[in-house]
Amino acid sequence: MTPAARTQAAIDLLDAVTAAARDEGAAADTLIARYFAQRRYAGSKDRRAVRELVYLAIRSLGERPANGRTAMLALAAADPDLAATFDGSVHGPAPIGRGEAKAATGILPRWLAERLTASGLDDAEQAALVGRAPLDVRVAAAPAPDIPGAEPIAGLPQALRLPAGTDLAPYGAQVEPQDAGSQAVTLAAQAAPGMTILDLCAGAGGKTLALAAMMDERGRIIASDTDRGRLSRLPPRASRAGVSIVETLLLDPNREAEALVDIAADVVLVDAPCSGTGTWRRNPEARWRLTPARLDRLVGVQARLLDLAAMHVRPGGALVHIVCSLLDAEGMEQVDTFLDRHPGWIAEPLALPLGRPHGAGVRLTPAHDGSDGFFVARLRAPC
The missing domain is CATH 1.10.225 (NK-Lysin)
Known part of the structure; x- marks a missing residue:
């Protein structure tokens, strides 16, 4: 050409x-x-x-x-x-x-730049949102493969950062592509062997498989979603990784409670649908899709999912709210309004290998953490 x-x-x-x-x-x-x-x-x-x-x-x-x-x-x-x-x-x-x-x-529509500024991101942090993303993987099977140029990521023993363009095919089920930030926020679930965990918005199961590894294949994970296509990719991934404790549950939109009625979990993880502002490095055209009206709809969906999740946390259990967004409307403010609606619930402090405290949770940004952007909070149910 x-x-x-x-x-x-x-x-x-x-x-x-x-x-x-x-x-x-x-x-x-x-x-x-x-x-x-x-x-x-x-x-x-x-x-x-x-x-x-x-x-x-x-x-x-x-x-x-x-x-x-x-x-x-x-x-x-x-x-x-x-x-x-x-x-x-x-x-x-x-x-x-x-x-x-x-x-x-x-680099940003004016209305989005204003929202991000109000959410505490300065010009340099906003510019970093559309930089180039690294290639991170989670080591899913021992022993860890010897990948040329791989570098460990502090605080995440299963995470490796690879040179751009690395071909993962030769390593098969030994590694799963997963951003370091995604691995870090999953730690907020504090998953342990023997637990019952409901991954309410499991999608294709990246965080689900990380939870299974934390549980050492002991316990139960219910991975649910309303998206049949995405959820259908989870069983083959679990099989390749040797994971057997995951059950998939397809939900009907707006009728989720009917399928979840008998579930009381130690932890409910809500990796909620969001604006994706934290993943623009990987999907920069997503800036062209977002509108104020769409953001308002997403905030409403998140609030509904959090209320649904709260119904399925056992007394004294935990709800983990995760969004790959840096807008306070989806993160800090979403948690604050949840706590207003649910007396007796409290936000627990989090110590994660990446991120900084932000409101009742922790926020990760590309500029500060070199990862995708996330907000995560861990909310404890009353006993």
Whole structure:
């Protein structure tokens, strides 16, 4: 592919990404994979160059652009070499017109920047939210594999940070991809052998499997979710990891209580649906999907799930609230309003290997902890 053809490919992909962000469609990674699956002629260098252009545009533009061309024009305004690829060649983009519109640069929509500032994140911490994420894994089977370039992560004995692009296929079930922050907040469950734990929003089960390892395969974990597709990925993962104490339970949306009626757990973990502001390094186009109305809906869902979870914590047991968000509405304020609604419940102090105290819980940020961003709180039920 010529440089101009690479630019046009990036424009085509950004057209798809912006449309998907508007219509709640597939993630950028998925769209890129589909695009090149249909274009086998593109070599590895071409694919890498186009992918880098697409993600540079996504990371550079906080507001969703009108289309892929306006996104690439914003980059070209600061890069003469890129601007030169708008040459009107057969496979390249049309020349840049006089006064042609381009997307405004800036890493965050104004309303989100204001919310994050109000939640205590300064400009440097906000900028770090759209940096590049490391490749972290959890060692899921002993002995730990010898992976070239792997580095331990302090306080997380099962965690390794690997060089970008490391191929995990040769290590099979020995490692599970899992961000260091995700591993750290799971420790708030204080899982131990013999416990009964309800993982209320288990998804594909990353935290579920970490809990099973903490329990040394003794006890019971009920992994539930309303998303059939995500939950269906958990049993094969558990089987590969040699985990046998996990039961999956598919829930009907808004009828979850009917399926959970007989469950009283030592710990209920709520890894709640959230804005994902803490995972923008991995999914930067998620900034283009979030709106104030969607955030309000998510806050409402989280409150409902916390109330549901509280019904299934045994007396004296614990509820762990986790969101991969740095917005106080989903973290600190969500916990405060839960405690107002549930007299007798208390927030317990947490000592985790990553993060800093924030309100009644602990917050992890990419700038401070080098991990994805999270808020976690451990709430104790009255006896």
